[in-house]
Amino acid sequence: MRLGDDIDDYCSRCKRSTDHSIVSMVGEEVSKVRCRTCNSEHNFKHNKGSKEMTAKEAFDKVLASVTGAQQSIPETSKAKRRKK
Ligand SMILES: [Zn+2]
Structure with missing residues (x-):
C-alpha cells in the first residue's frame, strides 16, 4: 500500500463504496x-x-434516511425483519 494506489473506501458524497486513490499516508496507515x-x-x-x-x-x-434514499443500514433493518 502506497501513495497513488487504488483502494476501496466509503465516500460520503457518493454515499457508497467507490474506487479511491491514496493521497496521504501516516506510516503504514492510509490517512x-x-x-x-x-x-x-x-x-x-x-x-x-x-x-x-x-x-x-x-x-x-439523517437527511438521507428521512428522504428514504439511504438503503444500507445493515444491522438495524435485519433485526427488524426478524419476526420470530
Ligand atoms: Zn465520491
Missing part, C-alpha cells in the same frame, strides 16, 4: 483518499460509513 467518482478528498474510513462521522456526514445520513 487520506480521493474518490475517483466525485474527486473529493476525505479521511480514509476503512470502507465504513459510520466509524467517524463528522457533523455534516451525520446530518447527511
Whole structure:
C-alpha cells in the first residue's frame, strides 16, 4: 500500500463504496483518499460509513434516511425483519 494506489473506501458524497486513490499516508496507515467518482478528498474510513462521522456526514445520513434514499443500514433493518 502506497501513495497513488487504488483502494476501496466509503465516500460520503457518493454515499457508497467507490474506487479511491491514496493521497496521504501516516506510516503504514492510509490517512487520506480521493474518490475517483466525485474527486473529493476525505479521511480514509476503512470502507465504513459510520466509524467517524463528522457533523455534516451525520446530518447527511439523517437527511438521507428521512428522504428514504439511504438503503444500507445493515444491522438495524435485519433485526427488524426478524419476526420470530
Ligand atoms: Zn465520491
